């Protein structure tokens with residue numbers, strides 16, 4: 351027997367419609383690419399999204415057409431989120447820091463027909479356009495006054511001129527909620543990037559989960575600043591969850607340094623934010639140097655790579671910001687777990703509380719987790735047994751765009767991460783499968799070592815890699831960046847680590863570097879380090 355409830359589809363256009371009706375005057379503040387702040391309301395966002403939908407239809411965008419964006423976090427990008435998906439077309443958010451050949455590859459693989467781009471990326475578009483004959487229109491996200499006098503792009507259009515040509519009378523179409531809404535490619539350190547195709551249903555369910563109290567805890571009293579780019583897994587879903595809950599939304603444009611972010615947080619009354627650890631490191635360094643702390647920003651979601659415990663503690667104790675450590679992937683929309691404590695944890699000594707909060711945390715309702723051994727057998731939830739992490743749920747990918755199949759294991763997606771899960775369901779990532787260090791047949795966790803090293807007061811960043819060793823097969827090598835003006839040597843670092851990790855885990859070498867190679871989504875490129883230091887231990 352079926353229930354007798356209405357079968358209304360979960361469509362993303364309903365979010366902007368809801369915000370227009372319930373929160374018409376709530377503000378959206380956006381840093382323009384050329385500098386100044388722009389502000390308007392959900393009422394205007396909704397009206398302009400409808401105009402953009404009509405303008406795109408006039409350019410031939412139909413159901414299922416792929417429309418790419420190469421853009422910062424700003425109000426026009428937000429309009430594209432609703433106009434494209436709301437029309438039944440697919441929004442393909444591109445990472446502008448990709449190599450031009452990779453960008454051309456994903457534009458072609460997605461068969462993008464229209465590309466919306468910020469002026470910063472015009473030279474990039476000019477470089478890739480000859481490789482992408484399928485793109486029929488390049489739309490510069492600016493007004494007529496800011497259009498270049500000439501461009502190598504023959505079919506370059508002006509975003510505001512397109513909108514000026516339309517009114518805002520438009521009814522969002524209704525269709526199956528399983529329709530594709532957006533497309534995002536994995537960062538792919540090896541081989542070509544692979545596409546993850548989200549649906550209206552998966553994105554909407556993910557927005558509910560993101561809003562829950564233990565994740566972002568969003569309400570109509572919040573002001574949210576997504577520092578995470580709108581091209582990195584849909585800014586972790588914040589552009590959808592903000593209109594769902596009526597949050598004021600602050601979009602930082604291209605200015606992501608500590609000083610600019612702090613100024614924006616203070617001037618706009620930001621209450622919560624989200625980004626990768628390197629962003630919070632920059633902000634912490636700025637606040638420390640200036641002796642300031644945020645007046646209203648009280649919580650932040652951090653993920654994308656492991657947030658060092660020392661930084662979680664600093665944010666809490668020095669700056670009054672609760673850091674929520676989350677784990678996820680492009681393939682998981684991305685929210686998988688969140689690190690908010692349980693009630694019983696309040697009674698633990700403070701050090702243990704921080705140790706728990708630096709783990710990746712509990713599965714968000716909707717996501718199921720397990721760890722398995724090399725034969726695919728379930729491992730116990732004892733907080734000790736490490737194996738590959740498998741996930742499943744309604745916002746977890748089933749296959750890649752254009753049919754590339756992941757090796758699903760009995761309906762579970764293998765994440766490529768190695769983790770433990772304890773009796774409370776708290777998950778801790780110890781490594782990527784490809785980063786784990788195998789020393790004499792035993793595993794050493796590079797993330798644990800990095801976390802320990804980051805506790806050293808003179809170190810700003812740390813990356814541990816496995817390097818070939820004549821006797822042990824592989825041994826850990828620590829690459830570290832010193833904080834500005836700080837002095838420390840190998841012996842002091844090893845001495846410090848000696849109190850924190852097993853002796854046989856201690857790195858065989860400590861290499862001080864000026865900076866670590868960072869990928870486009872804030873992850874250390876360990877492949878580059880492994881290549882560079884491949885032989886440092888071979889003479890030992």
Ligand code: AMP
Nearest residue numbers: 537653654655656676677678679680779
């Ligand atoms: P991406 O698809 O580019 O977002 O990368 C996903 C990968 O980032 C995951 O499989 C993890 O290896 C890593 N990752 C994401 N969040 C965390 C976290 N909180 N701690 C450690 N690694 C993380």
